[in-house]
Amino acid sequence: MAAIKQPRYRVIALRIAEKISTNQLKVGDKIHARSTLATTFGVSAETARRAISVLVDLGIVETRHGSGVVVTSRQKAQDYVNTEQEVNGLQSLQQDLKNQIKAQQAALTTLGASLQSFIDQSQHYQQHNPLTPFELALTAPSAMFEKELRELNFWHKTGTTLVGIMHDDKLTISPGPYAKVFQGDTLYFVGDQNSVQSVSNFFYQN
Structure with missing residues (x-):
């Protein structure tokens, strides 16, 4: 002391x-x-x-x-x-x-300054990086649920690339063709500015 x-x-x-x-x-x-x-x-x-x-x-x-x-x-x-x-x-x-x-x-x-810098850089990245993933929570029922991605033909039908599935608080990165989508999942995908609407239509207007 x-x-x-x-x-x-x-x-x-x-x-x-x-x-x-x-x-x-x-x-x-x-x-x-x-x-x-x-x-x-x-x-x-x-x-x-x-x-x-x-x-x-x-x-x-x-x-x-x-x-x-x-x-x-x-x-x-x-x-x-x-x-x-x-x-x-x-x-x-x-x-x-x-x-x-x-x-x-x-x-x-110092921590506050680092956090603010991280936020600023994250916002800049999201605004300027076209590969920033979009996300969509699948809360409503759909006939497309509980099917494998290869059956859904997800990429061809939506024009987006699925990069992650959050299921029961567990995130699967780059899910393979045998992965399934369930009600309550959150999907992460990349694509153009119409991607969210395209994926939403795919699950709920088929």
Whole structure:
């Protein structure tokens, strides 16, 4: 998961709290002067002061006149560490989810563009390719049903070429002479602009 960058003073406050929670710094111990903290962490004295202020506000340390900064509560230090870990985990999860959503949106945009391109090309093909199949659903009864294509003499009678038969949701491509046509089938065929009418007449006006 992506890490969330914290202000430097909060990072320092957390590091000090971790030392207190693991007993590297004990209750009653004095914390180094701000100038020493600044040198240790490579930050300005003001950043070190702000880090100490966070710990003071949380009751982990206190400033005593003449003694400087003194550790006062290991439990509060542990609570602070736990809270920060939970917050960082939630922030990381939030960022990770945002990244996933962004990636999904980009993928959907690409998919949408590809789909539109496919639709545009399909429409162009249908408009300019004379071999685009026509289709006709045979819903009404006909005396021509349940006969083999060789008996029907389909090509000679309709002037079209049968390229597929959809029967019970199963598509047969380039059906042979022994294939049969049934009520409820959908026929796919190629021919001129009058092909649909020719095939319809063949089944229903004989």
